[in-house]
Amino acid sequence: MKAEFVNPFLVSAGHVLQTETGMEVVQGEVRVEDSPLVSDEVTVLIGVVGRVQGLVLYGMSEETGRNLVSAMTGEEVTVFDDMCESAVAELGNVITGLASGELEAAGYPCKIAPPSVVL
Numbered sequence: 001m002k003a004e005f006v007n008p009f010l011v012s013a014g015h016v017l018q019t020e021t022g023m024e025v026v027q028g029e030v031r032v033e034d035s036p037l038v039s040d041e042v043t044v045l046i047g048v049v050g051r052v053q054g055l056v057l058y059g060m061s062e063e064t065g066r067n068l069v070s071a072m073t074g075e076e077v078t079v080f081d082d083m084c085e086s087a088v089a090e091l092g093n094v095i096t097g098l099a100s101g102e103l104e105a106a107g108y109p110c111k112i113a114p115p116s117v118v119l
Helices: 003-021 062-073 082-105
Strands: 042-050 054-060 110-112 116-118
Touching (some): 003 062, 003 082, 042 062, 042 082, 054 062, 054 082, 082 110, 082 116
Antiparallel strands (some): 042 054, 042 110
């Protein structure tokens, strides 16, 4: 996979997470998977169609999901419930929407599908 397709998602994720949570964001391991199987407890899936096509997956533990939503809302989230699931899905949606804008600016117009969450 070309870096020009991946980098908009990395940059957007860092920007959105820092903006929404107020926390410092440090990039960890980046994986490009060829398999549709995921091993994370929570995975947000968003389809991308256009000049660039594929499926974007954001995987995390339930604990990470709860911590992100806690930071976003300013309230402690102790259970990964429907509200937490919705917030994590929207976070993925915002990241992917911002990245799709960057792709379009680079000459790769695309549209994104609504997010789905797999637990």
